[in-house]
Amino acid sequence: MDRIIEEIREDLGRRIAVAADLLTDRTLTGDPACAALTGRAELRERIHRTLHQAVDGLVRSSRGLPVELSGARATGTLSAGQGLPLDSLRRTYRYGGRLLWQSLIEAVTAHDRAALPRLLPAAGTLWDVLDQMTEAASEAYRLAEAGRGARERERRAALLDALLDGSGPVAEAAARLGLPERGRFAVVVLGPDCAGGPARPDGGPEAGPDSPRLLWRIRADGETGLADLGHHPLESLRRLLAPLAVRAGVSPVVGTPAELAGARRLAALALRAEQPSAAPGAALLDERLPAALVAADPELAARLRQVVLGPVLELPTEDARVLLTTLGTWLACQGSTTYAAQRLYCHRNTVSNRLRRLERLTGRALSDPAHVVELALAHAAAAQGPSAAGTTPAAPPGPAVPAGPTPAGTARRSPRPPG
Structure with missing residues (x-):
């Protein structure tokens, strides 16, 4: 076979040049993606070189030598770098093989x-050579594409860090991520129980066309999402996060990318303000402000917990749990002992007796608004503190508390008799 090739090499070279022109025109006409990404002269040179490489491979194979595939790998890497579709590359090899066989027959x-x-x-040998070249080019393409994807993810991660940490050119980072200079943004911080949860390559739940755009960043300290809300309400993030079944903190809405670093801190604070025993879901900071205020300063929260609730926390574990749960439920029920009793599945007088005992231990009166504020904040501190586990579970489910005034018969906010 190599003798025949040598005898016709000059004529075959001319015919291959014509075949390269034909295949170039066919590719540019029938493959818009390729036409948009590469010029005719470059594409024609690449095809011409590939056809010659196939002839050399045919000669080497007929001599029992391995096919040289470095040229095919270089073509695959170059095509990936230009963004040419892999199907276009494989199609060019397939059509090129037909034209090359036709050129051989004619020569x-x-x-x-x-x-x-x-x-x-030689027909079978030629197709085997072309298969090897196609697979070598395809494998090099996939490796280059994977490397490019990894670099793109690293670049995107660096841009998100610049926004979420406030470190670096924030305006430039926002522009490169396609975020407007002014808009409606929020930050989501997922709880640690989300480990391994999202199946997307960049982590986090997938946003649909009717949902806010979410950009996710996974780091050693947790998973954070940047939400470009557009016209969507902040509440829409709850629906989007629901499939993850994890706890999440959500910041208030901010208007510029420069405010995102602060929003991230507030989202983390909203997450810390949630009780560890709380059900999965999104905690919006503006709905957790008292608890967030306590969570913002752990040292002060510990002092508040000790000063206000110290005598209660010194009780046997079960006694302390009962009193703190009763207090939390009474607060959640807007100071109604009737509703608190329904939620706790006990008599109204039992609730009143527990609350009177709590008043005696703490020296705080539930009829005094200032004392109620102290107790509410101290209760939040106890729920967030290291001793919270097993002592202050979330209030048990019960009937919803209606908005507006407390119903007749339950208007008194303190178990103490008026005086």
Whole structure:
């Protein structure tokens, strides 16, 4: 076979040049993606070189030598770098093989028609060579694409860090991420129980066309989402996060990318303000402000917990749990002992007796608004503190508390008799 190739090499070279022109025109006409990403001269040179590489591979294979595939790998890497579709690359190899076989037949026929039978066994060898070249180019393409994807993820992660940490050119980072200079943004911080949860490559739940755009960043200290809300309400993040079934903190809405670093801190604060025993869901900071105020300063929260609730926390574990749960439920029920009793599945007088005992231990009167504020904040501190586990569970489910005034018969806010 190599003797035939040598005999027709000059004529074959001319025919390959014509084949390269034909395949270039066909590719540019029938493949808009390729036409948009590469010029004719560059594409024609690449195809011409590939056809010659296939001929050399045919000669080497007929001699029992391995096919040289470095050229095919270089073509695959270059195509990936230009963003050409892999299908376009594979199609070019397939069409090129047909034109090359046709050129071989024509060149052998013009040189010596009687030699055609000697060419036929080369058909299988040629297709095997082309298969090897196609797979080598495809593998190099995929490796280059994976590397490019990794670099793109690293670049995006660095841009998100600049926004969420406030470190670096914030305006430039926002522009490169496609965020407007002014808009409606929020930050979401997922709880640690989200480990391994999202299946997306960049982590986090997938946003649909009718949801806010979310950009996710996974770091050692947790997973954070930047939400470009657009016209969507902040509440829409609850629906978007619901499938994850994890606890999450959500910041208030901010108007510029420069405010995102502060929003991230507030989202983390909203998450810390949630009780560890709280059900999965999104905690909006503006709905957790008292608890967030306590969570913002752990040292002061510990002092508040000790000064206000110290005598209660010194009780046996079960006694302390009952009193703190009763207090939390009474606060959640807007100071109604009737509703608190319904939620706690006990008699109204039992609730009143527990609250009177709590008043005696703390020296705080539930009829005094200032004392109620202290007790509410101290209760939040106890729920967030290291001793919270097993002592201050979330209030048990019960009937919803209606908005507005407390119903008749339950208007008294303190178990103490008026005096």
